[in-house]
Amino acid sequence: MRTLHVVTHPESTHHVEGVVGGWHDSQLTPAGVRAAVSIAQALRARIPDGAEVELFSSDLRRTRRTAEEIAELFGVEPILDRRLREKSYGEAGGRPQEWLDRRFVPPPAAGERLDHDEGVEGAETKAELAERVYAAMDEILRSPGGHQIIVTHGGSLTFVVASWIKMPIDAVGYASFRAPSGSITTLREDDFFHNRQVVALGDTRHLGPARTD
Template identity: 50%
Template sequence: MKRIYLVTHAEAQHHVDGVVGGWYDSELTGRGRLQAERIGEVLASRIRSQAVEVHSSDLRRARQTAERIARRFSVRVRADARLRERSNGEADGRPQAWLDERRIPLPEYGDRLGHHDGPAGAETRLALVERLYPALDDIIDRPVDNQIVVSHGSASSYLIAAWIGMPMVSSDRGFFPLKSGSITTLVRNDTHFSHQVVTLNETQHLQDLA
């Protein structure tokens, strides 16, 4: 059976500073580095000596999380820009209040995937899923049973949608709220070829680091 451990990157500086993330290339905080080490411990206890790959968004906060995990297994991180969070364009790195004042609300109906939030240069959700879905397909196609994928909160939600076979055109409705430093376990059952979500948004490993 293939197992994918989907990890949302640990606490980053933009979380603490209250600024917009997206493609803003913030680093992990001190607590975030501890969280990443703890995630590595948890995954090492589950995967043990089995072969494993570590894939990551190329943004620093994800890469720094992935590198601490990868050291547990003595493997390198395979960085992929397609695993990035959705870009907020000119809002990235600005105070969250700046974006909130300018954001065009997502409509309940209509072209939700193609909706533009307002800030110049921001990605639509359609652009996001059009890079995330193929990225996950490429990871799944690799002949390794255990894979760790480090991405971002919203991006990881769409990766789960891709994993369970949700069509891109329907991905505008589903959403899985994922916390920083969480682990979600995805399993392909080779008996009836189902794609399972075995655990979702695990965070208990971080409780004593709060």
């Protein structure tokens, strides 16, 4: 049986500063570091001792720092993969969120949504984001199974889950799987039917009352 534990990084400086994240290389806040410790402890409690564990992470500082806490408890080295990054917002990265909000062109209700131009110079299209996350997932799933931990971002989570359930890329323009910061999403494939389940989406029980949504 294969189980994927998909972590969205906890509170980062761009959250509290009100600036656009994306590829802007923000870092965890002190609260985010404490949440990362709780995430690692929750995963340690869920994964049996002696189980084979692989750890994959986006290479941005906020995800790397989260992965470091997990790596320490499991005694594994994280595999950093830039394809697991958040969507690039081009020139908006690191600017005030209101700057992006004034310029952002939302996708149409119908028609071309994947290659839609959002009106921000240098920003990735949804198609580009989907293609790189799907490629990263294809590589991760070449391993035989066991427990695999993926540390990524809230926006990228949609494409991790869509890839997992084998949603065609040309349909993913309408997909949205929302999860809070610091959450754990559990995906599982059984050994008999090889059905792929979404067991839990965006679980934050490990964060307690001070969770960082």
